[in-house]
Amino acid sequence: MPPSSTGELAREQKYVATLYERLDVLRERTRGQLDAVLAQGASGTHQNRSERDSFAGMYAQRLARLWAVEHGLCFGRLDLADDGEPEESRAEESHAGEDQTGQDQVDEKRLYIGRIGLSDDDQQRLLIDWRAPVAQPFYRATPAAPMGVTRRRHLHSRGRTVTSIDDDLLDLDRISEADRATLNGEAALLAALGEKRTGRMRDIVATIQAEQDKIIRSDLNGVLVVQGGPGTGKTVVALHRAAYLLYTYRERLERRGVLILGPNPTFLRYIEQVLPSLGETDVLLSTAGELYPGVTPGRREPAEAAAVKGRGAMARVIERAVRERQRMPRTPVQIRLDKFTLTLDRQTLEAARSKAGRSRRPHNQARAVFVRHLLTALTRQAARHLGRASLDEADFADLREELRTEEPVRVALNRLWPYLTPQQLLIGLFTDRGRMTAAGLDARECDLLLREPPRPGERPGDKQGENWWSEADVPLLDEAAELLGDIDEGVLRAARRAEQEREERIAYAREVLELTGLADVMDAERFAERHQADDPYLTTAERAARDRTWAFGHVIVDEAQELSEMAWRMVMRRCPSRSMTIVGDIAQTGSAAGAASWGRVLDPYVAGRWREERLTVNYRTPAELMEVAARVLQLVGPDLKAPESVRETGERPWALPVASLAETGPLAAAEVVEEGRVVVIVPAGMAAEIGDIVRSAVPGAAVGTGPAALDAPVAVLPVAEAKGLEFDAVIVVEPGLILRESSRGPSDLYVALTRATSRLGVVHRGELPEVLEGLGRR
Numbered sequence: 001m002p003p004s005s006t007g008e009l010a011r012e013q014k015y016v017a018t019l020y021e022r023l024d025v026l027r028e029r030t031r032g033q034l035d036a037v038l039a040q041g042a043s044g045t046h047q048n049r050s051e052r053d054s055f056a057g058m059y060a061q062r063l064a065r066l067w068a069v070e071h072g073l074c075f076g077r078l079d080l081a082d083d084g085e086p087e088e089s090r091a092e093e094s095h096a097g098e099d100q101t102g103q104d105q106v107d108e109k110r111l112y113i114g115r116i117g118l119s120d121d122d123q124q125r126l127l128i129d130w131r132a133p134v135a136q137p138f139y140r141a142t143p144a145a146p147m148g149v150t151r152r153r154h155l156h157s158r159g160r161t162v163t164s165i166d167d168d169l170l171d172l173d174r175i176s177e178a179d180r181a182t183l184n185g186e187a188a189l190l191a192a193l194g195e196k197r198t199g200r201m202r203d204i205v206a207t208i209q210a211e212q213d214k215i216i217r218s219d220l221n222g223v224l225v226v227q228g229g230p231g232t233g234k235t236v237v238a239l240h241r242a243a244y245l246l247y248t249y250r251e252r253l254e255r256r257g258v259l260i261l262g263p264n265p266t267f268l269r270y271i272e273q274v275l276p277s278l279g280e281t282d283v284l285l286s287t288a289g290e291l292y293p294g295v296t297p298g299r300r301e302p303a304e305a306a307a308v309k310g311r312g313a314m315a316r317v318i319e320r321a322v323r324e325r326q327r328m329p330r331t332p333v334q335i336r337l338d339k340f341t342l343t344l345d346r347q348t349l350e351a352a353r354s355k356a357g358r359s360r361r362p363h364n365q366a367r368a369v370f371v372r373h374l375l376t377a378l379t380r381q382a383a384r385h386l387g388r389a390s391l392d393e394a395d396f397a398d399l400r401e402e403l404r405t406e407e408p409v410r411v412a413l414n415r416l417w418p419y420l421t422p423q424q425l426l427i428g429l430f431t432d433r434g435r436m437t438a439a440g441l442d443a444r445e446c447d448l449l450l451r452e453p454p455r456p457g458e459r460p461g462d463k464q465g466e467n468w469w470s471e472a473d474v475p476l477l478d479e480a481a482e483l484l485g486d487i488d489e490g491v492l493r494a495a496r497r498a499e500q501e502r503e504e505r506i507a508y509a510r511e512v513l514e515l516t517g518l519a520d521v522m523d524a525e526r527f528a529e530r531h532q533a534d535d536p537y538l539t540t541a542e543r544a545a546r547d548r549t550w551a552f553g554h555v556i557v558d559e560a561q562e563l564s565e566m567a568w569r570m571v572m573r574r575c576p577s578r579s580m581t582i583v584g585d586i587a588q589t590g591s592a593a594g595a596a597s598w599g600r601v602l603d604p605y606v607a608g609r610w611r612e613e614r615l616t617v618n619y620r621t622p623a624e625l626m627e628v629a630a631r632v633l634q635l636v637g638p639d640l641k642a643p644e645s646v647r648e649t650g651e652r653p654w655a656l657p658v659a660s661l662a663e664t665g666p667l668a669a670a671e672v673v674e675e676g677r678v679v680v681i682v683p684a685g686m687a688a689e690i691g692d693i694v695r696s697a698v699p700g701a702a703v704g705t706g707p708a709a710l711d712a713p714v715a716v717l718p719v720a721e722a723k724g725l726e727f728d729a730v731i732v733v734e735p736g737l738i739l740r741e742s743s744r745g746p747s748d749l750y751v752a753l754t755r756a757t758s759r760l761g762v763v764h765r766g767e768l769p770e771v772l773e774g775l776g777r778r
């Protein structure tokens, strides 16, 4: 290890130790500030308390950030030519933050690169944040374009100890013969790729490649599509981009927030540690199904039903369903009061309706216009009945108010134009074939969507009701919410907020009671009410998560090919500025409602105004495995090209015909290696059967979705749930069935075959698909 001669290693160790010392000082200082704020106690005015909470929240967040960067705090060094500053691109906006020093004037010949920037008390720069413009050559410099850099050094550490060093010498004229012999190319990258998987995605801040860096640092504005095959780093690059954007455009994005959308909760769990390890904690990670506050979809439904609901045409269906509730009776409406009967004739009703329509307000707000018109007409009639045709203004208003509160009047008006929540509208629609037909659905679609109403006592939207809603319903609820408008925005919000806070207090109380061993003797709800906080501090991400109408500063969509047209409408509403990063692979589309091309998805919103970058190198799957996957890709589309693998392992993928699928158990057990992860990928309908088989061979194996799939040594997953994840070893069961199972079968098999970082096997009782016939025997 020539550059890591003991002297050199010791020198680096000494420097890194001073960085950790500095980090400890900052942590202690921030802790002190937090304690001082908290020590102010809960007294004072409401204003005082909310300021204190804001400061406390800010210091707590800063402290969390300082703790999160412990591992691999400093991972690189740039040596610059005598005459050189690194050539850099300037960020357009400066960023705030006391320890973000990357934009200082550069005058040293050596820069240390790390997860965050650090300076000493005299503002001497000690460590450069990897996102600062001056750090860019660390990722982009090459021998052909050295950007003023003579040496790029990777520091590898365990805990706070530097264990080894890799150097890339970039300026070949300036380096000695001895140094030249130590040229160390892609050592750091290959070392990172060869590591065992832990079930959680790691950051790649030390080894970002140039094509990835270009995407990470791409401009904030506009829609950027990142198209790339499996394992090209789309997800990890998107996450680093989030961190980069937050650093570079801190002020703008901290206020509006950043949303990252992933395909399912397991995937979010898989990626959740990456941003904190980059020092960013305030980003909202969500699935599209979680974007409607107050609804947690738990219902599973056939793919065909989800596909119908995902089609853009559903927007018209919902619109008609709303209109259908603004019903116009064919005959006049009689309202019987004690002393006389009032009549609303067709002409009056039509006039009220068209006035409400012309107001261009959503249904619940237009109702006010409708009701006002009818009440005026009814008051005039009532006045005539009472023989008081010429009422003055005040008396007219009194009579009108009297009528408004009459039960028969209220009932009649409500029937004509009811207040509706999105939930009520959709329940009314999907439980009534007549309404669905009137809204434009055909007989087959009605068959697919018709369902029973929620059981009595089951309020859809709350905890018990969550099985009534499916993921595909969420964009429809969102669409309905747009058309209906809130009944009374202020009241609804306050009620929602109060309910959420109550739930949080109870959850917290439960935790405290469990920790203190009092759970059996005290009720969490009562405890929570007693320890009620007045005005809790919320981070931007927390506030955004509670507000359906929140407009994010930037939205990142991962596995974006899976979103339906209706889901895109919902996502676009969350990002009116259209500052977005969309990452995915059209060849991996598995959902029947998913995307066939980026143009089809984006042109309706930003025609001609989106840009596409491509990633072409596969960092996950070794070449031997990719060869097989590439053949399957030809079934998806003969012109598609699989990404180039960056490494080989020498291990050939295998296929094994079996008499009974019970043999899968021992095969999975044989793949288990210490600290590694194995997945058995199965056709959608076989998860339970194969799950039992594998569990009997590997106790602790996890079946189906959920975080357990990431933590167990072996997981059994259908393809859709394995999307975006990776494992050391993969066994695919019955690939023929996966191919035939849906119209996207070839894409699904392609996804399954590209999940492995090192080993791949195929088990089949049925026939092996022709495309896999070249596989060797186990």
Ligand SMILES: Nc1ncnc2c1ncn2[C@@H]1O[C@H](COP(=O)(O)OP(=O)(O)OP(=O)(O)O)[C@@H](O)[C@H]1O
Residues within 6 Å of the ligand: 189, 192, 193, 202, 203, 204, 207, 208, 209, 212, 228, 229, 230, 231, 232, 233, 234, 235, 236, 237, 585, 619, 620, 723, 724, 725, 726, 754
């Ligand atoms: N520059 C890099 N340095 C180290 N590891 C990298 C680098 N780029 C990608 N990787 C690793 O490659 C693997 C694949 O990355 P990622 O999951 O982001 O790919 P993807 O394109 O999203 O794949 P898929 O489409 O299959 O979901 C991850 O383990 C990631 O950490």
